[in-house]
Amino acid sequence: MYVTDKILPELPAPSNSKGIVHWLKTNLFNGPINTIFTLLAAFVLYKVIPPAIEWAFIDAIWFADSSSECKLANGDRKDGACWAFITNRFDQIMYGFYPEAERWRPNLAGIMLVLLTIPLFFEKTPKKAWLGGFILVIFPFIAFVLIRGGYFGLEQVDTGKWGGLMLTLIISLVGILFALLFGTILALGRRSSMPIVKSLSVVFIEFWRGVPLITVLFMSSVMLPLFLPEGTTFDKLARAMIGIILFQSAYVAEVVRGGLQAIPKGQYEAAAAMGLSYWKSMFLIILPQAMKLVIPGLVNTFIALFKDTTLVLIIGLFDLLAIIENVLGADNAWLGFHTEGLVFAAFVFWMFCFSLSRYSMALERKLDTGHRN
Amino acid sequence: MSDPRQNSSELPSKPPIWNDPKYRAMFFQILLISALAYFFYSIVQNTLDNMNARGVSTGFGFMSEPAGFDILQTLVPFDSTYSFGRSFIVGVLNTLLVTVLGIVFATLLGFLVGVARLSNNWLISKIATVFIETFRNIPLLIQIIFWYALIVGSLPAVRDSFSLFDSFFLNQRGINLPSPGYESGFIYTVIAFIIGIVGSFILRIWARKRQEATGQQFPVFFSIIGLIIILPALVYFVTGSPITWDVPKLGRFNLQGGATIIPELVGLLIALVIYTAAFIAEIVRSGIKAVSHGQSEAALSVGLTPSQNLRLVVIPQALRVIIPPLTSQYLNLFKNSSLAAAIGYPDLVAVFMGTTLNQTGQAVEIVAVTMGVYLLVSLLISMFMNWYNAKMSLVER
Numbered sequence: 001m002y003v004t005d006k007i008l009p010e011l012p013a014p015s016n017s018k019g020i021v022h023w024l025k026t027n028l029f030n031g032p033i034n035t036i037f038t039l040l041a042a043f044v045l046y047k048v049i050p051p052a053i054e055w056a057f058i059d060a061i062w063f064a065d066s067s068s069e070c071k072l073a074n075g076d077r078k079d080g081a082c083w084a085f086i087t088n089r090f091d092q093i094m095y096g097f098y099p100e101a102e103r104w105r106p107n108l109a110g111i112m113l114v115l116l117t118i119p120l121f122f123e124k125t126p127k128k129a130w131l132g133g134f135i136l137v138i139f140p141f142i143a144f145v146l147i148r149g150g151y152f153g154l155e156q157v158d159t160g161k162w163g164g165l166m167l168t169l170i171i172s173l174v175g176i177l178f179a180l181l182f183g184t185i186l187a188l189g190r191r192s193s194m195p196i197v198k199s200l201s202v203v204f205i206e207f208w209r210g211v212p213l214i215t216v217l218f219m220s221s222v223m224l225p226l227f228l229p230e231g232t233t234f235d236k237l238a239r240a241m242i243g244i245i246l247f248q249s250a251y252v253a254e255v256v257r258g259g260l261q262a263i264p265k266g267q268y269e270a271a272a273a274m275g276l277s278y279w280k281s282m283f284l285i286i287l288p289q290a291m292k293l294v295i296p297g298l299v300n301t302f303i304a305l306f307k308d309t310t311l312v313l314i315i316g317l318f319d320l321l322a323i324i325e326n327v328l329g330a331d332n333a334w335l336g337f338h339t340e341g342l343v344f345a346a347f348v349f350w351m352f353c354f355s356l357s358r359y360s361m362a363l364e365r366k367l368d369t370g371h372r373n
Numbered sequence: 374m375s376d377p378r379q380n381s382s383e384l385p386s387k388p389p390i391w392n393d394p395k396y397r398a399m400f401f402q403i404l405l406i407s408a409l410a411y412f413f414y415s416i417v418q419n420t421l422d423n424m425n426a427r428g429v430s431t432g433f434g435f436m437s438e439p440a441g442f443d444i445l446q447t448l449v450p451f452d453s454t455y456s457f458g459r460s461f462i463v464g465v466l467n468t469l470l471v472t473v474l475g476i477v478f479a480t481l482l483g484f485l486v487g488v489a490r491l492s493n494n495w496l497i498s499k500i501a502t503v504f505i506e507t508f509r510n511i512p513l514l515i516q517i518i519f520w521y522a523l524i525v526g527s528l529p530a531v532r533d534s535f536s537l538f539d540s541f542f543l544n545q546r547g548i549n550l551p552s553p554g555y556e557s558g559f560i561y562t563v564i565a566f567i568i569g570i571v572g573s574f575i576l577r578i579w580a581r582k583r584q585e586a587t588g589q590q591f592p593v594f595f596s597i598i599g600l601i602i603i604l605p606a607l608v609y610f611v612t613g614s615p616i617t618w619d620v621p622k623l624g625r626f627n628l629q630g631g632a633t634i635i636p637e638l639v640g641l642l643i644a645l646v647i648y649t650a651a652f653i654a655e656i657v658r659s660g661i662k663a664v665s666h667g668q669s670e671a672a673l674s675v676g677l678t679p680s681q682n683l684r685l686v687v688i689p690q691a692l693r694v695i696i697p698p699l700t701s702q703y704l705n706l707f708k709n710s711s712l713a714a715a716i717g718y719p720d721l722v723a724v725f726m727g728t729t730l731n732q733t734g735q736a737v738e739i740v741a742v743t744m745g746v747y748l749l750v751s752l753l754i755s756m757f758m759n760w761y762n763a764k765m766s767l768v769e770r
Contacts (some may be wrong), residue, residue: 038496194402196405210752211747219740307510311514357510
């Protein structure tokens with residue numbers, strides 16, 4: 001008989017329930033069907049990934065002064081990607097036709113925005129609301145003066161010369177700013193007890209949500225000039241912006257409405273019982289809580305808006321995609337590098353959208369306190 | 374001076390009229406209505422003035438004038454002698470075609486990827502994740518242009534078409550395939566098909582009633598296959614195969630005969646399907662995850678087989694979560710199909726808002742009609758889905 005008065009040390013787990021073999025067995029080769037799937041998937045990956053890496057990195061040409069370096073002697077394409085197409089015209093992809101000497105101005109505006117925004121991401125920053133207000137209300141004027149110029153001795157750069165990634169960012173940021181404003185008003189209107197206000201808001205929201213953005217852009221570029229008194233001219237970019245803002249505020253309104261509905265009725269009643277007026281109860285009690293709830297939804301709306309800005313290509317503005325497609329794509333010196341341009345544009349958009357969507361997910365997890373009413 | 378306590382039995386004095394919420398609301402709404410009325414009045418006035426100044430006539434008279442242009446893909450007969458009104462119909466049909474095809478394929482692919490993401494096979498689930506995260510974060514327009522360029526760029530010219538059995542051809546101008554020509558006897562096959570569908574419905578109701586009454590099951594699935602597929606097939610062969618196939622023939626420069634699927638349609642469809650499927654996959658995943666594990670355990674412990682568990686317990690409950698967001702994805706696909714204009718697929722926007730608008734200059738009418746069509750279909754789909762949703766939703770006390 002075996003007797004011990006000591007506690008024996010823990011034995012290691014049996015070798016078939018740990019380690020890489022065990023992991024492979026449970027995650028890749030459990031059962032015949034899964035094994036077949038794994039092998040098939042591995043085969044597809046083997047067929048797709050190495051050639052893609054070879055094309056994009058190994059055989060790629062990163063810098064070149066002219067397109068001939070990307071071509072073989074007989075004028076055919078070389079095997080790898082010709083990223084020189086992008087690096088060579090990088091400035092234009094970023095700024096469009098913005099004059100080179102003035103590019104420090106959008107740069108400065110961009111840097112200011114980034115520096116102002118970073119503190120918002122830290123918990124401990126004091127007076128966050130004031131900082132946010134500054135970014136939303138005052139900064140747009142500063143950025144406008146900087147980028148368009150015409151004041152304080154800055155040379156005026158017309159919107160027709162704006163382009164590239166700069167224009168994409170401007171359209172989406174200005175778009176979300178105004179859409180946030182109008183969307184919130186519309187959401188309040190939809191929840192209003194006044195029948196006419198309510199039905200007008202519903203009609204407005206459902207109308208814009210029911211039509212595609214491209215028809216809205218067509219409308220704002222073709223019909224807006226007709227709507228205005230004769231002789232008024234209207235900036236092309238401004239026309240597109242109006243269309244985008246009308247369209248997007250309907251979507252923002254629905255997101256904000258979700259937040260308003262999630263606030264328990266007691267909050268509305270308590271605010272009324274305190275004797276607060278409608279606007280005071282909204283701005284002091286309801287909206288601060290509702291807006292916090294809908295931040296992830298708003299980020300998702302912003303992602304959608306950001307992707308939708310590519311549509312301005314169709315009405316002849318030169319955003320990132322349009323510069324690559326219509327300006328560089330039509331440049332005789334660099335013909336035949338369409339794929340590289342598209343892949344680059346896709347990558348830029350993907351980076352922005354992916355990181356924003358991860359941010360929105362993280363926010364959702366952080367704001368999800370587990371309470372449900 | 375009176376003691377305020379003496380007045381306590383009286384009603385408090387009415388607030389002045391400008392502080393009464395009822396009158397305030399009324400006043401504000403009247404103000405809003407009049408502002409809007411003035412806004413629309415001045416817009417209409419300005420528009421009329423502007424159109425007069427440009428010498429553009431108003432009204433829908435242009436719809437019956439000859440169009441004078443050809444359209445790449447037409448589901449109903451069309452050439453340049455047909456009217457603008459006809460071109461409108463062609464555009465609507467092309468939009469509906471790509472929408473219906475897109476919805477079918479995007480649903481299939483979306484469900485497949487969504488289930489794959491939940492798979493316990495690590496590799497499969499990671500591939501599904503990468504698929505979703507890649508394609509839903511790239512603007513649809515880029516994807517459409519990319520696939521279209523890939524198709525046109527990588528396929529051979531007409532003379533060097535890939536061919537299959539000398540009747541299917543694949544080249545830069547699309548896919549050429551035999552088109553059916555129906556003879557008079559074909560009507561019997563159609564009748565048999567309709568009988569099969571009606572019979573299946575009756576059979577299903579009868580089988581369900583019998584199961585509820587006696588507990589006996591009837592092989593409904595195989596009977597329905599027999600009714601819908603085998604019965605019309607039998608009739609088709611008995612009546613002597615009344616379809617003649619018009620096979621495309623490779624000529625010197627062109628393929629003659631048969632039907633063509635244009636590359637614009639294929640490129641647009643691939644992009645729309647992949648983009649929408651990435652969103653649908655996430656919806657499907659969250660729907661399936663929303664069904665608690667206890668439901669499956671309960672179903673298995675009362676003796677249902679795994680496939681019965683999936684069919685009778687998990688999927689019906691998951692569908693309740695899936696359907697509302699799925700509807701909005703279908704609506705998105707319908708609206709996104711308007712991006713066809715970028716690659717020249719002749720959808721409603723490209724044909725009507727593009728070509729017809731350029732030819733006639735009737736901006737107001739054309740923009741209004743086009744938006745009206747989208748609005749109408751959007752509202753119809755969402756009404757149908759609301760009805761379906763109400764039917765599927767949990768009946769609570």
